[in-house]
Amino acid sequence: MEAGKEEGHSGKNRPLAWFLFWSYLLIALLCVAGVAWYSWSVMKHYYIDQARDMLKARALILEEELKPFLMDDSPLSADPQLRKLGQLHSTRITLISLSGKVIGDSQEASWQMDNHAARPEVAAALEGGTGVSTRYSNTVQKHMVYVALPIQHEGGMIGVLRMAIPVTALDEALKAMSGRILLGAFFILLLAAGVSMMVSTLLARPLQALTRGATRYARGDFSLRLAHPAPKELARLALAMNQMAAQLFERISTITRQKNEMEAVLSSMMEGVIAVDKKGLIISMNQAAARLFGRQPAAFTGLLLESVTRNKDFSRFVQEGLESGVFKEADITLYMGGSSKILHTRNVALHDSDGAQLGMLLVINDVTRLRSLENMRRDFVSNVSHEIRTPLTAIKGFVETLVNDGLEDKDQSGRFLEIVLRHVDRLNNIVEDLLALSRMEHEDARKKLSMQPCNLNQVVQAARSICLQKAAAKQISITLATGEPVMAFADCNLVEQAVVNLLDNAIKYSNPGSIITLSTGSDEGYSTICCEDQGIGIASEHLPRVFERFYRVDKARSRQMGGTGLGLAIVKHIAQAHGGFVKAQSELGRGSVFSIHLPARQEETA
Numbered sequence: 238m239e240a241g242k243e244e245g246h247s248g249k250n251r252p253l254a255w256f257l258f259w260s261y262l263l264i265a266l267l268c269v270a271g272v273a274w275y276s277w278s279v280m281k282h283y284y285i286d287q288a289r290d291m292l293k294a295r296a297l298i299l300e301e302e303l304k305p306f307l308m309d310d311s312p313l314s315a316d317p318q319l320r321k322l323g324q325l326h327s328t329r330i331t332l333i334s335l336s337g338k339v340i341g342d343s344q345e346a347s348w349q350m351d352n353h354a355a356r357p358e359v360a361a362a363l364e365g366g367t368g369v370s371t372r373y374s375n376t377v378q379k380h381m382v383y384v385a386l387p388i389q390h391e392g393g394m395i396g397v398l399r400m401a402i403p404v405t406a407l408d409e410a411l412k413a414m415s416g417r418i419l420l421g422a423f424f425i426l427l428l429a430a431g432v433s434m435m436v437s438t439l440l441a442r443p444l445q446a447l448t449r450g451a452t453r454y455a456r457g458d459f460s461l462r463l464a465h466p467a468p469k470e471l472a473r474l475a476l477a478m479n480q481m482a483a484q485l486f487e488r489i490s491t492i493t494r495q496k497n498e499m500e501a502v503l504s505s506m507m508e509g510v511i512a513v514d515k516k517g518l519i520i521s522m523n524q525a526a527a528r529l530f531g532r533q534p535a536a537f538t539g540l541l542l543e544s545v546t547r548n549k550d551f552s553r554f555v556q557e558g559l560e561s562g563v564f565k566e567a568d569i570t571l572y573m574g575g576s577s578k579i580l581h582t583r584n585v586a587l588h589d590s591d592g593a594q595l596g597m598l599l600v601i602n603d604v605t606r607l608r609s610l611e612n613m614r615r616d617f618v619s620n621v622s623h624e625i626r627t628p629l630t631a632i633k634g635f636v637e638t639l640v641n642d643g644l645e646d647k648d649q650s651g652r653f654l655e656i657v658l659r660h661v662d663r664l665n666n667i668v669e670d671l672l673a674l675s676r677m678e679h680e681d682a683r684k685k686l687s688m689q690p691c692n693l694n695q696v697v698q699a700a701r702s703i704c705l706q707k708a709a710a711k712q713i714s715i716t717l718a719t720g721e722p723v724m725a726f727a728d729c730n731l732v733e734q735a736v737v738n739l740l741d742n743a744i745k746y747s748n749p750g751s752i753i754t755l756s757t758g759s760d761e762g763y764s765t766i767c768c769e770d771q772g773i774g775i776a777s778e779h780l781p782r783v784f785e786r787f788y789r790v791d792k793a794r795s796r797q798m799g800g801t802g803l804g805l806a807i808v809k810h811i812a813q814a815h816g817g818f819v820k821a822q823s824e825l826g827r828g829s830v831f832s833i834h835l836p837a838r839q840e841e842t843a
Contacts, residue, residue: 266425266428266432269425270425273418273421273425276418277414277415277418280414285371285382285404288382288402289369289382289384292328292382292383292384292400292401292402293367293384293386293400295326295328295400296384296386296398296399296400297386299322299330299398300386300388300398302322303315303318303319303332303388303398304388304390304395306318306332306340306341307332307334307340307388307390307395307396308390308395315332315340315341315347316341316342316346316347318341319331319332319341319342319343320343320344322343323343323344324343327402328343328400328401328402329342329343329344329377329381329400329401329402330342330343330398330399330400330401331343331353331398331399331401332347332396332397332398332399333353333354333359333385333396333397333398333399334396334397335363335394335395335396335397336352336354337352337353337354337355337359337363338352338353339351339352339353340396344376344377345376345377350376353399356370356383356385357370357372358370358383358384358385358399359385359397359399361385362385362386362387362397362399363387363394363397365387365394366387367384367385367386368383368384368385368386368397368399369382369383369384369385370382370383371383371404374401377403379403379404379405380403380404380405381401381402381403381404382401382402382403382404383399383400383401384399384400384401385397385398385399385400386398386399442466443466443467443468443471443475444466444471446463446464446466447463447466447471447474447475447478450463450475450478451478454478454481454482454485457489459482459483459485459486459489461482462479462482463475463478463479506523506525507525507602508525508600508601508602509522509523509525509526509527509528509529509580509599509600509601509602509603510522510523510525510526510598510599510600510601511526511542511598511599511601512587512596512597512598512599513542513555513559513596513597513599514595514596515559515594515595515596516541517541517542517543517555517556517559518539518540518541518542519537519538519539519540519541519542519545520538520596521534521538522534522537525601526599526601529571529578529580529601529603530545530546542555543555546571548569548571548572550567550569550570551569551571551580551582554567554569554582554584555584555597555599558584558586558597558599559596559597562586562594563586564583564584564585564586565583565584566581566582566583566584567581567582568580568581568582568604568608569582577605578603578605579603579604579605579608580601580602580603580604581601581602581604582599582600582601582602583599583600583601584597584598584599584600585597585598585600586598628660628661628664629660629664631656631657631660632657632660632661635653635654635656635657636657638653639653639654686727686728686731686814686815687728687729687730688726688727688728688815689726689727689728689729690724690725690726691724691725691726691727691728691729691732692722692723692724693722693723693724693725693732693757693764693766693835694717694719694722694723694757695729696729696732696733696736696766697717697719697736697755697756697757697766698717698719699733700733700736700737700740700755701715701717701740701755703737703740704737704740704741704744707741707744708740708744708753711744711747711749712749712750713744713747713749713750713751713752713753714751714752714753715740715752715753715754715755716752716753716754716755717754717755717756718754718755718756718757719755719756719757720757723757723758723759723764723765724764724837725764725815725835725836725837726815726835726836726837726838727815727835727836728815731811731814731815732766732811732815732833732835734807734811735766735807735808735811735812735833736755736766736768736833738804738805738807738808739766739768739805739808739831739833740753740755740768741804742804742805742831743768743770743772743829743831746770746772746773746829747770747771747772747773747828748771748772748773751770751771751772751828752770752771753768753769753770753771754767754768754769754770755767755768756769759837760834762836762837762838763817763834763835763836763837764834764835764836764837765832765833765834765835766832766833766835767830767831767832768830768831768832769828769829769830770828770829771827771828772828772829773825773826774823774824774825774826774827774828774829775821775823775825775829776825777823780821780822780823783805783821784805784806784808784809784819784821785806805819805831808831808833811833812833812834812835815835815836816835816836817833817834817835817836818834819831819832819833819834820832820834
């Protein structure tokens with residue numbers, strides 16, 4: 238369809254040569270004006286040359302008459318004579334000695350004039366030639382035409398005779414001719430103006446329409462379709478612009494759609510993505526990467542990546558990737574805001590369509606929690622293996638002794654079996670505690686908690702009753718410090734188990750005759766249970782880890798007392814299953830305070 242339109246217009250449109258004819262006419266008229274100006278300039282130079290010849294002739298005539306003044310001991314007497322000659326010939330006459338001193342002048346007092354040896358025309362005459370110059374005279378304050386001749390006497394130069402007339406005198410001679418030239422140029426300009434108006438009218442209208450269309454295209458409005466102007470070439474240009482607008486609209490729509498899709502993909506990625514150029518300057522980054530550094534992506538564009546991360550390992554990783562262009566990956570620890578993050582970073586080289594490297598793409602995963610979990614898993618496996626291996630080794634040893642030696646001593650055999658039984662109980666306790674922890678960590682198990690309003694005063698009383706016998710064996714007293722009922726929305730049996738674990742831990746590490754105090758209360762929307770003992774206490778460096786699985790401050794003593802190392806970990810997970818938390822405060826030699834904080838209302842655990 239577009240091709241048909243082009244052919245339809247080509248039959249009616251005039252060729253561009255028809256329009257160029259008028260342009261050539263304008264150029265011809267401009268050339269006439271140039272020739273006229275050149276003719277005037279040539280005539281002016283002709284008159285100046287004529288004036289120089291005239292001045293040279295007058296100087297030759299006056300040379301013999303003025304020689305005596307150059308040989309006179311009183312050169313001031315030359316001024317009156319030169320003044321008369323100057324008036325007679327309508328010329329400024331200056332007589333100059335070989336040293337450049339002015340001997341006489343027809344218009345100024347010679348004794349007041351400065352040395353003229355540096356004047357260009359005088360300098361040329363002093364070298365033996367004819368000096369000519371057209372310049373501004375500081376003495377008479379006019380533009381002058383100068384001619385200077387050396388004066389010879391008996392084969393030697395005795396001075397310089399300079400003749401000059403104002404340029405304004407030449408301008409007056411040119412006025413008559415200039416008037417005719419200007420009159421002719423005026424009529425030519427009128428004709429050129431008429432031609433220019435006609436050509437401008439013919440060409441400006443379609444060009445203005447094309448310009449308006451191009452402006453709308455530049456603004457992103459590709460709906461306009463340009464009309465085809467009269468000139469064939471401009472019609473083809475309009476057709477090409479219409480096709481360009483259609484193609485640009487299609488391509489921009491495609492690019493915009495792809496850009497939006499890419500931004501949606503990058504924004505939804507959990508991994509951080511950063512693109513840098515060959516100098517390490519940030520080209521772009523997605524939201525996940527920007528969150529790592531606590532700002533919006535646009536704030537980082539154009540910045541040096543090294544100035545953003547401020548990490549030597551990260552900078553080295555980026556630099557090596559840019560230099561080698563080889564895929565690499567590494568875990569990099571980044572310290573920001575007083576905390577550290579472990580970032581698993583991979584690089585991919587960015588290339589253009591020709592295969593040249595443009596920069597590099599960094600894909601970043603925050604694996605801080607993952608690495609922490611991996612460390613916890615390794616520690617857990619190691620601790621479980623160690624905890625189980627100890628009683629199993631003892632059981633194996635004693636059973637082998639019983640089997641191989643066949644001890645006839647009933648008392649000795651009984652003692653061995655009691656030790657085996659004790660280790661079996663220890664293994665059973667470890668397994669039970671591990672199962673309890675597993676139940677607390679499992680989401681489905683949390684949902685199956687028997688949640689109901691729970692009076693914590695009754696819970697601590699029940700836990701105290703369970704532990705009284707064990708405490709009495711060490712002559713330890715358990716006292717209650719409760720007042721008004723303290724309510725929490727919780728699984729009462731699990732909370733009681735947590736309090737029993739705290740009491741059991743306090744009894745193990747308290748000295749005989751000491752007191753353990755159980756208390757209840759409220760703290761900022763939480764109901765609290767506190768267990769305070771007067772035991773050996775815990776050093777401050779151990780407090781952050783006392784709720785970890787199998788973590789013991791004094792490992793030998795803990796195993797000697799039969800602990801599994803899981804009691805406090807169970808307490809923490811019971812509190813977290815209810816949406817609460819635990820705290821520990823202690824000081825060496827002065828006892829410890831462990832507290833459980835549980836939500837007081839049902840909606841806070843929803």
